[in-house]
Amino acid sequence: MSGRTVFSRLLGACALSLAIGNAHASPSAPAPESLNLLLATMDERLNIADQVALSKWDSGKPIQDSAREAQVIGNARVLAKARQLDPDAVAELLAAQIEGNKLVQYGLLAQWQAAGKAPDVPRSDLSTQIRAQLDELQTRLLQHYAAFAPYRNDPGCSRWVDQARSALAKDPLHKLALIRVTGELCSGGKPR
Numbered sequence: 322m323s324g325r326t327v328f329s330r331l332l333g334a335c336a337l338s339l340a341i342g343n344a345h346a347s348p349s350a351p352a353p354e355s356l357n358l359l360l361a362t363m364d365e366r367l368n369i370a371d372q373v374a375l376s377k378w379d380s381g382k383p384i385q386d387s388a389r390e391a392q393v394i395g396n397a398r399v400l401a402k403a404r405q406l407d408p409d410a411v412a413e414l415l416a417a418q419i420e421g422n423k424l425v426q427y428g429l430l431a432q433w434q435a436a437g438k439a440p441d442v443p444r445s446d447l448s449t450q451i452r453a454q455l456d457e458l459q460t461r462l463l464q465h466y467a468a469f470a471p472y473r474n475d476p477g478c479s480r481w482v483d484q485a486r487s488a489l490a491k492d493p494l495h496k497l498a499l500i501r502v503t504g505e506l507c508s509g510g511k512p513r
Contacts, residue, residue: 352481355468356506360482362462363502364489366418369454370425370498376447377426378439384426390419397459404467413505414466415459421502428494469506478507 377384394415401411433439445451472478482503490496 350475350477352477352485353469353472355465356472356481356485359462359465359469359506360485360489360499360503362458362465363418363421364495364499366455366458366462367421367425367495367498367502368491369451369458370422371429372445372451373422373447374426374429374433375439375442375444376451378430378433379444380447384423384430390416393419393455393459397463400460400463404463406463406467406470410470411463411466414462417502417505418462421498424498424501425494428497473506473508475507482506 374384376382394412397411397415398408401408472481475481486496486499486503490499
């Protein structure tokens with residue numbers, strides 16, 4: 322079975338699981354605007370993963386960068402304390418963002434490897450341009466997360482996230498990554 326077939330089946334299973342979960346959701350208040358801002362920032366971060374993947378394709382560097390990941394999560398913990406947020410919850414949030422970002426990178430690199438080439442588009446420098454964008458996004462991500470945090474236990478949270486997420490994904494790979502980055506946003510109810 323090809324990698325594309327396995328990926329398609331996995332994506333289909335995820336969609337079916339989400340549809341079944343939504344069928345049992347009870348009506349509640351509309352989603353807070355802070356959720357839309359938070360998910361838009363997460364989506365923006367995932368779209369930058371395309372540029373990171375191009376950089377790694379060109380340089381031959383591995384996707385896994387444990388030292389950088391630890392630095393990002395450590396910085397997030399410091400910012401969490403300054404914003405009076407739970408550092409463990411923020412570390413979990415950032416770890417999910419990193420995992421979703423890597424999912425996009427691995428998926429794109431696999432596609433380009435199969436095609437024998439990456440897209441011929443302008444590149445951004447990972448060290449000077451892309452990381453600066455990611456650092457700025459981290460600040461916005463934490464601002465929006467702080468605004469959304471009081472709603473994480475709302476019974477409608479999972480439904481809100483599912484609905485907001487479905488409006489963002491540009492392709493199956495990014496849709497799957499959005500599922501990953503939003504997986505722990507809701508702390509009440511069923512596990513996601």
